[in-house]
Amino acid sequence: MAKQFSGNVFEKVQDEQRQGEVYEATTVLGGKKKMYLESYGCQMNFSDSEIVASIMADNNYVATTELSEADVVFINTCSIRENAEQKVRGRLQVFRQHKKQKPDMMIGVLGCMAERLKSKLLEQEKLVDLVVGPDAYKDLPNLLNKVDSGQQAVNVLLSREETYADITPVRLGGNGILAFVTIMRGCDNMCSFCVVPFTRGRERSRDVHTIVEECRQLAEQGYKEITLLGQNVDSYHWSSEDGTETVNFAGLLDRVAKIDPLVRIRFSTSHPKDITDEVLHTMAAHHNICKCIHLPVQAGSSEVLKRMNRTYDREWYLDRVAAIRRILPDCAITSDIIAGFCGETEEQHRETISMMESVRYTMNFMFKYSERPGTLAARKFEDDVPEEVKGRRLQEIIDLQGQHSLESNQADLGKVFEVLVEGPSRKSDEHFCGRNSQNKMLVFPHQGVKAGQYVNVLVERVTQATLIGRIVD
Numbered sequence: 001m002a003k004q005f006s007g008n009v010f011e012k013v014q015d016e017q018r019q020g021e022v023y024e025a026t027t028v029l030g031g032k033k034k035m036y037l038e039s040y041g042c043q044m045n046f047s048d049s050e051i052v053a054s055i056m057a058d059n060n061y062v063a064t065t066e067l068s069e070a071d072v073v074f075i076n077t078c079s080i081r082e083n084a085e086q087k088v089r090g091r092l093q094v095f096r097q098h099k100k101q102k103p104d105m106m107i108g109v110l111g112c113m114a115e116r117l118k119s120k121l122l123e124q125e126k127l128v129d130l131v132v133g134p135d136a137y138k139d140l141p142n143l144l145n146k147v148d149s150g151q152q153a154v155n156v157l158l159s160r161e162e163t164y165a166d167i168t169p170v171r172l173g174g175n176g177i178l179a180f181v182t183i184m185r186g187c188d189n190m191c192s193f194c195v196v197p198f199t200r201g202r203e204r205s206r207d208v209h210t211i212v213e214e215c216r217q218l219a220e221q222g223y224k225e226i227t228l229l230g231q232n233v234d235s236y237h238w239s240s241e242d243g244t245e246t247v248n249f250a251g252l253l254d255r256v257a258k259i260d261p262l263v264r265i266r267f268s269t270s271h272p273k274d275i276t277d278e279v280l281h282t283m284a285a286h287h288n289i290c291k292c293i294h295l296p297v298q299a300g301s302s303e304v305l306k307r308m309n310r311t312y313d314r315e316w317y318l319d320r321v322a323a324i325r326r327i328l329p330d331c332a333i334t335s336d337i338i339a340g341f342c343g344e345t346e347e348q349h350r351e352t353i354s355m356m357e358s359v360r361y362t363m364n365f366m367f368k369y370s371e372r373p374g375t376l377a378a379r380k381f382e383d384d385v386p387e388e389v390k391g392r393r394l395q396e397i398i399d400l401q402g403q404h405s406l407e408s409n410q411a412d413l414g415k416v417f418e419v420l421v422e423g424p425s426r427k428s429d430e431h432f433c434g435r436n437s438q439n440k441m442l443v444f445p446h447q448g449v450k451a452g453q454y455v456n457v458l459v460e461r462v463t464q465a466t467l468i469g470r471i472v473d
């Protein structure tokens with residue numbers, strides 16, 4: 001399977017995820033019609049695109065990165081913030097121009113925006129033919145037939161069961177070393193700011209055996225790092241039908257880590273209310289479970305957290321951080337922070353700042369609050385923090401994080417880390433890059449090493465974003 005991509009890779013800046021990656025998966029798919037697939041949003045959406053590619057491949061489609069060649073154009077969308085949706089609307093305008101040249105081209109909106117707007121999207125975006133929510137991808141061939149016969153097609157049914165466990169994803173856009181495996185779908189948490197429970201439906205965990213099998217196959221194919229994905233991985237819970245076998249997240253981690261000691265395991269996202277000491281001890285027990293926990297705090301003030309319906313307070317969060325420090329002394333902690341949530345006072349903003357000072361995150365994804373229609377916060381609270389105040393608070397948070405990231409990297413000077421080589425660094429072919437267990441990026445002269453190998457790297461210089469060094473024995 002060719003695994004190439006074009007478009008922007010890791011256009012990170014202020015968004016947590018890869019943006020607008022376009023996939024090309026040529027040779028093996030071997031069909032006649034061409035599909036162009038562009039993806040936005042979180043890693044789970046990118047993983048869903050791999051499911052979509054698999055379903056389309058089974059239905060005789062090859063993927064293309066040339067929009068003008070496409071018979072079907074899919075855009076897998078995100079609704080998390082207003083600007084995520086604006087980006088998609090901008091792209092739909094571009095697709096529209098192409099469709100004018102090629103009227104038979106079908107345009108499909110997939111993912112969270114499809115789910116949020118449903119058939120409204122067909123009215124708002126005139127040339128869209130298909131609207132398909134995240135649980136309805138198996139219906140794609142049928143929906144495409146419907147469009148072929150001149151009708152518009154919508155399927156936005158959310159499921160209590162669908163986990164796509166029986167579909168082997170077509171691995172897209174990777175280098176054959178890093179893979180992502182969805183272990184659960186949906187979210188039952190109802191954080192008041194968040195649209196995900198509405199776009200992704202109820203939380204459900206995938207059968208442990210299908211997860212372990214998928215990971216085993218990845219290991220066999222030579223993948224060296226697997227990231228387990230879910231909106232709240234710590235509430236993973238699966239029981240066999242006869243009730244004799246029950247597995248929680250710690251149990252799943254243990255099973256996946258044992259597949260191959262040379263395959264690293266990461267996971268995201270951990271919810272502070274659910275992360276247990278058992279998970280931390282499991283991490284400690286396995287060298288190949290990476291020592292990095294993404295533990296989004298969102299805000300430092302207990303009152304704000306209450307309005308956010310996060311179901312933990314400042315003390316609880318700090319207690320979880322203390323447990324991580326105790327059980328996993330070398331573990332990095334990263335987070336998401338929202339600036340300017342409804343009713344946030346200057347004092348409450350300062351509590352976010354002091355939370356950052358206490359935890360010292362190695363990295364943070366930081367956002368201005370963006371009201372999402374239909375969420376609890378949109379219904380209950382006024383979005384009353386003025387735009388310029390949100391902007392200023394966000395900037396303070398970003399500046400402080402920059403300082404903390406740099407200090408955290410400076411503390412690594414002179415240390416040697418085991419690094420999984422990912423490939424040439426972005427700046428020069430003479431340098432390779434890879435991450436350490438803490439998920440920090442290291443850059444080093446390649447000295448003949450290959451992607452997928454583990455090397456020990458001595459850190460000699462640092463920037464805010466990178467550790468720079470050389471390979472040592």
Ligand code: SAH
Nearest residue numbers: 193194231269296336337338367368369370
């Ligand atoms: N399930 C994960 C988060 C998924 S969304 C968790 O619970 O942590 C990723 C991040 O987007 C969230 O952590 C939050 O910081 C941010 N986010 C979600 N809704 C938002 C909104 N309405 N405005 C701004 N940021 C938001």
Ligand code: SF4
Nearest residue numbers: 187189190191194196
């Ligand atoms: Fe959204 Fe909260 Fe669920 Fe995360 S845990 S997806 S922030 S509702």
Ligand code: F3S
Nearest residue numbers: 041042078079080112
């Ligand atoms: Fe966006 Fe949906 Fe993910 S709203 S962040 S793509 S779950």
